[in-house]
Structures are given as structure tokens and as C-alpha cells.
Amino acid sequence: MSKAQIKNPFNNMCYVLRVLSQYRCQHIILDHRQKVDCNSNTCSKSASHVPREHSCLTECTQRMGNTQDLIRPNPNFSCNACHLAGF
Numbered sequence: 098m099s100k101a102q103i104k105n106p107f108n109n110m111c112y113v114l115r116v117l118s119q120y121r122c123q124h125i126i127l128d129h130r131q132k133v134d135c136n137s138n139t140c141s142k143s144a145s146h147v148p149r150e151h152s153c154l155t156e157c158t159q160r161m162g163n164t165q166d167l168i169r170p171n172p173n174f175s176c177n178a179c180h181l182a183g184f
């Protein structure tokens with residue numbers, strides 16, 4: 098999955114995306130987390146944040162947006178625990 102496919106629902110705010118897999122057994126397991134960059138130069142969390150001198154605390158976003166969950170169905174497999182238990 099490429100990062101470019103993820104739409105950032107926040108303006109000027111980075112956030113953490115939790116990617117979860119829903120397995121055949123219906124268990125939902127955290128796959129990984131990734132930071133989604135808002136690419137704003139007025140966000141202190143962004144890689145595009147301006148390197149110039151500025152009053153960051155007043156001009157820039159200082160916090161991350163709410164963590165978002167993305168659940169990806171994975172109907173061909175059971176989760177690890179169920180797999181080990183023989184399901």
C-alpha cells in the first residue's frame with residue numbers, strides 16, 4: 098500500500114494511522130502504525146515544516162490530529178492466535 102493513496106482528513110495536521118487487519122476469524126489485529134504527513138509548511142510535525150526562523154508556537158500547528166483506524170479485511174487467513182490454536 099503506498100502512502101500516496103491515503104487521504105489526510107485534517108488540514109495542516111499530521112496524524113497517526115493505525116492499520117488493522119480483520120481476519121477470517123473476525124479478530125481485528127493491529128498490523129502497523131504509520132504517520133501520515135499533512136505536508137504543510139505550517140505544521141511543526143510535518144517533514145515540510147519550514148526551516149526558516151519563525152515563531153513556531155504561534156504560527157504553526159503544534160499537535161497531531163486524532164488517530165485514525167483503517168481496517169483491511171483479510172478473509173483468507175485466521176489471526177496468529179487462532180492459527181496457532183489450530184483454527
Ligand SMILES: [Zn+2]
Pocket residue numbers: 109110111112134135136137140141142143
Ligand atoms: Zn502536519
Ligand SMILES: [Zn+2]
Pocket residue numbers: 139140141146147151152153154156157
Ligand atoms: Zn513552525
Ligand SMILES: [Zn+2]
Pocket residue numbers: 120122123124175176177178179180
Ligand atoms: Zn482470531
